[in-house]
Amino acid sequence: MTHVFNAPADFKEQFLTGLTAAYGRYLERVPGASAVMRRGGPRPGRVSVVIGGGSGHYPAFAGLVGAGLATAAVVGDIFTSPSAEQAYRTLRAVDSGAGALISYGNYGGDVMHFGLAELRARSEGMDVRTVLVTDDIASAPPERAADRRGIAGDFTVFKAAGAAAERGDPLDEVERIARKANDRTRTLGVAFAGCTFPGRDEPLFTVDPARMEIGLGIHGEPGVRTVDRLSARELAAALVEGLLAERPDGAGDEVALILNGLGATKYEELFVLYADVVRLLAAEGLRLRGPEVGELVTSLDMAGCSLTLTWLDGELAELWDAPADTPAFRRGAPLPDVAPVVAERAAVPEQAAAVDDADPGALIVRAALACARDRVQRDEPELARLVETAGDGEHGAGMVR
Template identity: 45%
Template sequence: MKKLINNPTYVVEEMLDGFLKAHSNYIRVLPENDRALVTSRTTREGKVGVLIGGGSGHEPGFLGYVGDGMADGVAVGNIFASPPPAPILEVTKAIDKGAGVVYLYGNYAGDVMNFGMAAELAEMEGIKVEMVLGSDDVASAPKEEKHRRRGIAGELFVFKTAGAAADLGYSLEEVARIARKTNDHTRSMGVGLTPCSLPQTGKPSFEIGDDEMEIGLGHHGEPGIRKAKLQQADVVTDELVAAILEDIPLNEGEEVAVLVNGLGSTPRMELYIMFRRAEQILREKGIKIYRSYVGDYITSLEMGGCSITITKLDNELKTLLDHPADCPMFVQK
């Protein structure tokens, strides 16, 4: 599996170096730790800090969402691996403006452990921390065990609304409440078509036949619900949307945000075909799409496939979703 890299050992460092040079007007690295990045812009005193993070390989997640109206800093891990506590703590100290910091990250064992350790260290230094885990993947656990679910592309909406709340001056507790509410209103379901390969190994992350797909595949190649013969886009979309609507029923007249997220190598053409069918399904049920997003937002290196995310909206979440944002990989006016 071909890659345009140099030494596989240094892919994350070289990627970060290139990203910082390309987007120095948005983001800078802290001298204390080269995996701790913060906004280049001045943030006001008394603002709640928003810290996101996770493993590399999901670009533009997560460092692409540092900027005005979203995150104030990001801790970066190795490929598909949690950042250790040290860079999380350094970012926390750098972005704390006296009102505390909220951590937003996916529900994975390494992230839970390392962000938890960093929060304890931060509170020992007098910084109050709230933590909110993304858990939008309906394929990863049954509804009655939602606390076990993985966070996938739906985390984008959590970043967006929590970042807007912090920008508008909400308290730490209120920013965390908004993040939890968004996560509670969000469901995602994915399909995998082809594996990715880690630069260090060059080997496929999982095995799948040339004529197969895997419904419910995770962003790191975690097993999905089932493998099946590849179907037409409408058939696949029907299954993904049905699983979401079964988990979070929506009534006629309600409004949603919809994200069709590419995993790295799926052309926009195919993503728009998937969105087309999702819109048809929702329209036929009398559900209005308030905002839509189609593209690569949280990827898995060069994995083939996509996920569909639906977030149930109310007036509060619509206001926060509409709030302007200006980040390297997300601009909304």
């Protein structure tokens, strides 16, 4: 259960305020947006890497902004995509002249809103590319890999893209590397119990205490199957077997590994599981490079974990090892501070131009919007109920907002 909050509707904004106050040496707020960016703004002449999605997944996404990783992160309400306007403002704020790569998990709201922001920025002359993360093997079969969700494998794609941008690669290369990392990344997750939104008394979903969900998504999307609780050794076997069955064509024997906690699984438990995972991977002849055990992509207070493998080659291994320095992830010696952008950034309008209240068309639009608002407010509980089975328990509140 989520215990610490004020007004639930303000949770995201207050979270970002506190994060920026605590880690101002790494990041700052994007003016006029629910987003954070690398302190001092983008590096002149370097590609900007913009990531994002709903809140409730920390360290993803805002905790991964800094040297060697993301230039900025756009954050929506809990488990809800940020708006196209927020994403657009962030793109403009980090425009260094070298273009931007947007990367995020493959979810409908994110695809729509980030896509609209990309189109708008492109129409204004900014070179923007998108790489969707599709690592969750439980969400679609191999022949439909492009339809898969993005879960903890987000991190390895962000890390590869961020390291490439940090060393000065052009946008074409940063995009190619991000796609390559995604193509070589596979994740499988499990859940033992559901998560609870701030202000709610009941979890978004429940799992029988004697059972577990295999393949459950990070927003509470249903798993592919429910099984009796497994021991750590049995769970390790299920995760490793599932991932190795989808080993990429031509992959070598070196992998980056992330054993990720979803929010309520203790680190000690993860290390118990890791010991069994390592034993099984070694038996398959795989070598681990820079394994990470901990929380990188969470789901509020969900009890569960996921295993991610990225099959490396020389290029991806170098990027995986590259230094990074962010609030939530640090590797190697901190990179030196860089000078902020000297050139004046493109102005972003704070709000739309005022409309003449005497305009008959404006009066009709205002009346229609007021009617829609009142109807959505009235039906908020029903809207939430209709989509709870899909894991979007905040749909009603999001529509009202």
